Amino acid sequence: MRYQQSEILDGHSGGVVAISFSGDGRYVATAGTDRLLCIWDVQSGLKLHSLTTDTPILSVAWLPYDREDIVCGAEDGSISLLEIGKTSIKITGSWAHTCPVERLAVEDCRSSRIASGAHDELFVWATVQGQWDRQAVLPRPANNLDSKDRDIVVTSIHWATSVPNLLATYLYHGVVVYDAFTWAPIRAFPVNGVIVDASLRPGDAEIALSNATSGFDVYSLRSGSPQYFLPIEVRQRRSVPVLFIHGGNALVAGSTTGKIVLWDINTRRRHQTLSFPGGDNILAIAVSINRFIIAAGGMGPNTPIVLWKAEEGRRRREGSAEPSYMGASLLTAMLCLIFVLAVGQYLHTNDGIIDAAKRRLV
Numbered sequence: 001m002r003y004q005q006s007e008i009l010d011g012h013s014g015g016v017v018a019i020s021f022s023g024d025g026r027y028v029a030t031a032g033t034d035r036l037l038c039i040w041d042v043q044s045g046l047k048l049h050s051l052t053t054d055t056p057i058l059s060v061a062w063l064p065y066d067r068e069d070i071v072c073g074a075e076d077g078s079i080s081l082l083e084i085g086k087t088s089i090k091i092t093g094s095w096a097h098t099c100p101v102e103r104l105a106v107e108d109c110r111s112s113r114i115a116s117g118a119h120d121e122l123f124v125w126a127t128v129q130g131q132w133d134r135q136a137v138l139p140r141p142a143n144n145l146d147s148k149d150r151d152i153v154v155t156s157i158h159w160a161t162s163v164p165n166l167l168a169t170y171l172y173h174g175v176v177v178y179d180a181f182t183w184a185p186i187r188a189f190p191v192n193g194v195i196v197d198a199s200l201r202p203g204d205a206e207i208a209l210s211n212a213t214s215g216f217d218v219y220s221l222r223s224g225s226p227q228y229f230l231p232i233e234v235r236q237r238r239s240v241p242v243l244f245i246h247g248g249n250a251l252v253a254g255s256t257t258g259k260i261v262l263w264d265i266n267t268r269r270r271h272q273t274l275s276f277p278g279g280d281n282i283l284a285i286a287v288s289i290n291r292f293i294i295a296a297g298g299m300g301p302n303t304p305i306v307l308w309k310a311e312e313g314r315r316r317r318e319g320s321a322e323p324s325y326m327g328a329s330l331l332t333a334m335l336c337l338i339f340v341l342a343v344g345q346y347l348h349t350n351d352g353i354i355d356a357a358k359r360r361l362v
Contacts, residue, residue, distance in 0.1 A: 001246075002272055003262070003294060003308035007045040010304050011038050016297025017283050018060040019305065020070070025288035027084075028295055029070055030305050031057035037072065039084060042293065042307070051082075051089055059104040063112055073101025073116055079125075081132070096134075097121050105157035105166075115166055117154030122168055124183070136183040138166075141173040144190050155239075156198040158207075167207065167221075169198040175207060175219065189224030191217065196239040202248040210242040216253055228268055233257050238299075241285040245294075252294060254282025260296055274308055 014034035021028050027048070030038045035056050039049040059073035070082040072093075079101055080093030097118035107113040113135070114125045122138040140152050153171035160167060164180040174190040175198075193211040200207050201218075206227060209217045216230040235256045242253040250271065251263045258279030262272045276282060280298025287294050292310035297303060 001292070001310045003274060003292075003310050005274075005306060006293075006309040007042075007307040008277070008304045009038075009040055009045060009047070009307070010302075011040075011047050011050065012036055012297075012305070013302055015280075015283055015299035015301075016303055016305055017056070017058055017299075019284040019286040019295050019297055020060040020062050021286050021288040021293070021295070022062045023064055025291035025293065028286065028288075028305075028307075029060050029062065030284075030295075030297060031060050031072065032297070032303075037082075039089075040305075042288070042291070045307075049084065049089055051091075058100055058102045059116075061104045061106045061114075063106055064108050071104060071106065071114060073104050073118070075100040077101060077118060079104075079114075079116060079132070094132075096123065096125075103154055103157050105159055107159045108161065113159075115157045115159070115168075117157050117168065119154070120152035122154050122157070124166070138168070138178055138183050139185060141170055141176045141185070141188060143173070146190060146192070147172040147174075155195050158198070158200040160200070160204045161202070162204045165204075167200060169195045169207075169209065171195060175209075175221075175224070177221070187221075187224070189219070191219070193217070194237065197241050199243045199251070201244045206248075208242050208244060208251055210240050210253065212237040212240065216242055216251070230263055230268070232259075232261060236281075238281050240282060243285055243287055245287050245289070252285060252287065254285055254296065256281045258282070258298070260285065260294070276306060277304060 012032040012034050014032045016030055016032045018031040028040050028042055033056050035053050037051040037057050038047055040047055055074045055076040057072045057074055061071050063069040068084045072080045077097040078093050079096040080091055083090040099119035101116050101118045103117035105115045116123050123134055124136040125132050126135050150172040154168055155171050156169045158167040166178045166180050168176050176185050177187040179186050193213045195209050196212045197210040198207055206218050211217055215232040218227045220227050232255050238256050240254045245252050249265055253261055258276045260274040264271045276298055278300055280300040282296055283299045284297045294308045297305045
């Protein structure tokens with residue numbers, strides 16, 4: 001499966017720092033340093049809504065089971081809920097953190113709890129009688145020899161699906177696993193380097209860490225030990241996104257060189273490299289799982305959002321080249337026929353040779 005560029009969405013005058021697809025993959029939300037939040041129709045590439053905010057939106061997530069609701073984290077520490085209508089957007093929100101809300105994670109279940117990260121603050125929220133209520137303030141990670149006297153900064157948050165856990169990565173303080181009922185840390189392990197982003201592999205066995213100093217490290221969550229390393233050219237220490245896709249069989253990641261790389265996790269080899277216009281540092285990547293679409297945004301001025309579609313996924317959606325088992329059966333039958341004819345010819349030729357030899361003997 002290979003990806004081809006399908007759309008370029010122009011609408012931001014600054015860097016694009018957050019991208020999120022709706023649950024059904026029909027819409028994509030983008031937020032930029034220009035204080036714009038845009039909602040796009042994925043199939044047509046049309047911009048459906050454009051909202052100018054008082055402060056830049058830094059994190060965006062669609063709520064599951066409701067494609068019309070989006071939660072946003074802002075630079076001023078506020079968290080807002082956006083209800084998207086056909087012609088308007090209803091906004092409700094309040095101040096939530098003392099620092100910019102750079103990370104959001106929505107639990108993929110009916111309860112739809114939200115975890116938010118803002119510098120050293122990690123909070124959990126839930127809806128109570130239609131209002132967002134803060135359920136927990138999670139403890140900060142412990143210092144080790146490498147992280148002593150360094151700032152505590154949340155760089156990613158993940159809800160586990162196989163066990164009731166919440167995972168968080170920190171810029172200098174490694175990975176921490178929290179119990180999703182007591183909110184106590186139950187496991188933690190340090191990581192060499194600077195973690196700027198992470199992705200939890202489906203099944204919760206591994207976590208891919210974007211290391212600003214070298215590339216991408218994949219760690220076992222059970223043992224806390226490194227499993228393998230995926231290198232990439234690093235021109236400068238910047239935040240670079242990373243994301244497991246295709247059920248955890250592939251990894252897509254940005255770079256500081258304007259390249260988006262897809263790795264085959266089973267072979268540890270690069271499967272494909274996508275080029276971003278202008279060679280910008282890639283700040284945000286999102287994937288529509290059910291539509292096989294990758295979206296990315298960069299940090300430069302007037303940066304576009306670029307969409308790539310998987311060729312196989314596009315053909316199946318359009319119905320123009322559905323895999324043909326009948327065609328495969330016909331091909332198999334033709335190959336068998338060729339084989340039988342070849343064998344028959346071989347036997348016929350050998351019979352002729354044998355008959356000639358008998359005549360010579362006589």
